[in-house]
Amino acid sequence: MKVLVVGGGGREHAIVHKLSQSDRVEKIYCAPGNAGISKLAECVNISVEEIEKLKEFALQNKIDITIVGPELPLVEGIVDEFEKAGLKIFGPSKKAAMIEGSKYFAKQIMAKYEIPTGRFKAFDRYQEALKFLKETWYPVVIKADGLAQGKGVFIVRDFIEAKEVLDLMMKKRVFGPSGDIVIVEEMLYGKEASIFAFVDGENVLAMMSAMDYKKVYEKDEGPNTGGMGSIAPNPHIDKKTLNEIEEKILKPVVYALKKEGVVYKGVLYAGLMLTKEGPKVLEFNARFGDPETEVILPLLKTDLLEVIEATLEGKLKNLKLEWEDKKAVCVIAASKGYPGEYKKGFEIRGLEEVKEAFVYHAGTSFKDGKIVTSGGRVFGIVALGDSYKEAREIAYREIEKISFEGIYYRKDIAAGY
Numbered sequence: 001m002k003v004l005v006v007g008g009g010g011r012e013h014a015i016v017h018k019l020s021q022s023d024r025v026e027k028i029y030c031a032p033g034n035a036g037i038s039k040l041a042e043c044v045n046i047s048v049e050e051i052e053k054l055k056e057f058a059l060q061n062k063i064d065i066t067i068v069g070p071e072l073p074l075v076e077g078i079v080d081e082f083e084k085a086g087l088k089i090f091g092p093s094k095k096a097a098m099i100e101g102s103k104y105f106a107k108q109i110m111a112k113y114e115i116p117t118g119r120f121k122a123f124d125r126y127q128e129a130l131k132f133l134k135e136t137w138y139p140v141v142i143k144a145d146g147l148a149q150g151k152g153v154f155i156v157r158d159f160i161e162a163k164e165v166l167d168l169m170m171k172k173r174v175f176g177p178s179g180d181i182v183i184v185e186e187m188l189y190g191k192e193a194s195i196f197a198f199v200d201g202e203n204v205l206a207m208m209s210a211m212d213y214k215k216v217y218e219k220d221e222g223p224n225t226g227g228m229g230s231i232a233p234n235p236h237i238d239k240k241t242l243n244e245i246e247e248k249i250l251k252p253v254v255y256a257l258k259k260e261g262v263v264y265k266g267v268l269y270a271g272l273m274l275t276k277e278g279p280k281v282l283e284f285n286a287r288f289g290d291p292e293t294e295v296i297l298p299l300l301k302t303d304l305l306e307v308i309e310a311t312l313e314g315k316l317k318n319l320k321l322e323w324e325d326k327k328a329v330c331v332i333a334a335s336k337g338y339p340g341e342y343k344k345g346f347e348i349r350g351l352e353e354v355k356e357a358f359v360y361h362a363g364t365s366f367k368d369g370k371i372v373t374s375g376g377r378v379f380g381i382v383a384l385g386d387s388y389k390e391a392r393e394i395a396y397r398e399i400e401k402i403s404f405e406g407i408y409y410r411k412d413i414a415a416g417y
């Protein structure tokens with residue numbers, strides 16, 4: 001089989017790596033890919049939002065299945081376009097991807113079908129939102145409705161802060177149309193967790209749990225990032241909680257969507273707060289998470305291609321996922337300055353010295369035959385072990401072998417577990 005993976009980050013490297021272990025995969029293309037991915041797949045110089053070009057490529061190269069990593073092309077309807085052209089593609093349709101593309105849509109579904117989530121109000125008029133924010137309790141969470149590259153959510157402590165955020169979204173329109181609707185949400189307290197599931201329109205097959213480290217500095221201080229590390233399984237989710245998440249959240253939302261005429265196929269990602277009253281939804285995503293995928297897929301024993309095919313054919317009911325009885329730890333190496341401004345183009349040395357862990361590339365590319373940094377998050381190093389401690393020790397031992405100017409990583413990933 002010929003497979004095309006859309007994307008070029010650590011998540012896509014992990015997907016490509018897993019696919020490369022399948023006997024039935026003959027050839028993998030990745031658009032646009034990165035320096036690390038190019039060892040396992042042929043990288044194609046098309047960016048993820050060029051849906052027309054990707055479709056032409058898939059048609060010309062007789063791609064059997066396309067797998068979409070990031071949210072943007074999903075929300076813009078890549079799945080619908082490919083299917084119209086008779087191409088097989090793994091991911092939700094444009095309508096179904098609204099569960100991520102519009103937080104308001106997701107909230108309405110949850111409210112209507114009584115799926116546990118924080119109380120909220122939505123506004124499309126500035127004055128009404130302002131009036132509500134004058135009278136409400138604090139803290140509250142203010143969210144832009146649409147995609148905002150993880151920058152559209154603010155926890156505010158008082159009216160002054162709230163007004164600033166509202167101005168940013170609705171007056172200055174820094175998120176463009178994504179801020180045309182603003183959601184004000186109840187603040188939830190607890191541990192955060194994310195659960196991914198394969199969904200075939202009807203059946204839900206939950207994957208192993210994971211936990212990510214969002215803040216840039218140790219002890220969860222500093223600004224949010226795309227993720228500075230991850231571990232799997234999530235030490236805060238036991239069998240009972242996972243079961244509760246499946247029964248009260250994942251299955252009901254897939255059912256709800258179906259009732260509303262939306263067939264969901266692909267990966268469904270639930271971002272959760274584990275509150276005293278049980279797990280509550282913060283948001284849904286319509287794809288694999290990054291950097292959770294980098295710790296989940298290495299533990300998956302089942303052939304990924306088989307799972308993807310079963311998803312597309314609506315046959316997940318007959319499938320059981322098999323997992324390694326191990327722990328996985330991922331430490332992300334970033335460029336100095338990230339998530340603010342940073343420099344690119346520094347040579348990455350020592351990659352070939354890493355023997356006991358995987359290196360999943362994110363922001364890397366080739367320059368004059370050398371691998372150089374080309375993004376804020378540069379790579380993730382992933383180690384497996386019989387305990388979190390063992391995996392953590394391997395990851396940190398191996399990451400020390402790699403260097404580039406301004407390399408930064410948190411030293412506390414998986415610490416204490």
Ligand SMILES: Nc1ncnc2c1ncn2[C@@H]1O[C@H](COP(=O)(O)OP(=O)(O)O)[C@@H](O)[C@H]1O
Binds near residue numbers: 118149152155185
């Ligand atoms: N209701 C809430 N209560 C407390 N924290 C929240 C709430 N909603 C969001 N957050 C925090 O903000 C982060 C981002 O919010 P989320 O809804 O996941 O949006 P996105 O990932 O699109 O930025 C969450 O991971 C969580 O840390």
Ligand SMILES: [Mg+2]
Binds near residue numbers: 271283
């Ligand atoms: Mg989120």
